[in-house]
Amino acid sequence: MKELPQNLLKKLQDREANDSLRRLLQQSNLIDFSSNDYLGFARQNKLQDIADSLVSHNNLNGATGSRLLSGNHNLYATAESTIAQFHNQESALIFNSGYNANIGFFSSVPQRGDVVFYDELIHASIRDGLAMGLAKKFNFKHNNFLDLETKVNRWKTTNTGAVFVVTESVFSMDGDSPDLVALASFCDSNNTYLIVDEAHALGVLGGAGGLVQALEIQNSVFAQIITFGKALGCHGAAVLGSEALKNYLVNFARSLIYTTALPPHTVALIQAGYTLLTEETEHLTKLQNNISYFKSNLINLGLNSIFIPSNSAIHCCIVEGVSKVKKMASQLQQQGFDVKPILSPTVPLGKERLRFCLHSYNTASEIETVLKLVSELVNL
């Protein structure tokens, strides 16, 4: 076996020295304040049962090829039409993951001469897609549309290419949301294409359909990215938009073209997830009650000044310093709560945080106890 080159070893040693080396950990049996299974679908036998019955009519288990060759089995068409209808959109195109959807979309849609303005806290998958494309890209300050407007206006004085604006409806490492109505209206009046990544909003905000749908701004949005590995409890993602956009992506999104399709069972799980979203709305009610209960406990314990304001299932407590946040997370874990520390480079240095993901299945007493522990630990 060849050794890792010295310069790469050095990068690992630097991470170790900064106390920020990432490791693959075993799944724990602790009380879940960490997974993205917001509605508990991943724990539901019913999701599996529906998917099993959908695939039983299909003689294939494996994907067998890319979607453009042999992999586009029947379940894709049914699932894509269910998804488009559910979200009140013209079309849906399933990708193998949110990461794949974002690199496929952002590397192929904005062209040379175009520009993309993205929120400075945008997900790594969007940055990676933009890095693979030929358009220029600039960030704007987090949720700051004045900054966006200044930058768009400056760009437009000397350029004529298309202008794209991209944001998330729930920021994955902050849990907060932009004022999407204001942003949509800005994009409409400035003739720019708005793209919203709804990875953490699907199943959580609005009537489970995400924020764009809840605010009824679909007509102002060029594309939505939704992912199925979070509230839907399974895997995969889709781009929602016009039929022409779907056609374009099928022809030019390399992460769709040059990869093996999802196997039938995975697509059946996505379909089953939508059945549960439609038929079992009690999970969303429980999640929303837990979000309200978590927020009222933050107020009662005087913790809201250190938590980022959020109405989503993600709530983050800023704890500056890698060692400090890691120590706090490990103390919470020792008390039985799976709460993860989030470190640089995922978040900026000095903005380390404890990230709490709330679920339909968390109990009131779990929420009370974990927040009491946080308040004791921050006051130590």
Ligand SMILES: Cc1ncc(COP(=O)(O)O)c(C=O)c1O
């Ligand atoms: C905002 C956002 N977009 C995209 C992704 C990628 O989705 P997936 O996990 O399906 O690759 C994530 C996942 O963490 C995310 O948080």
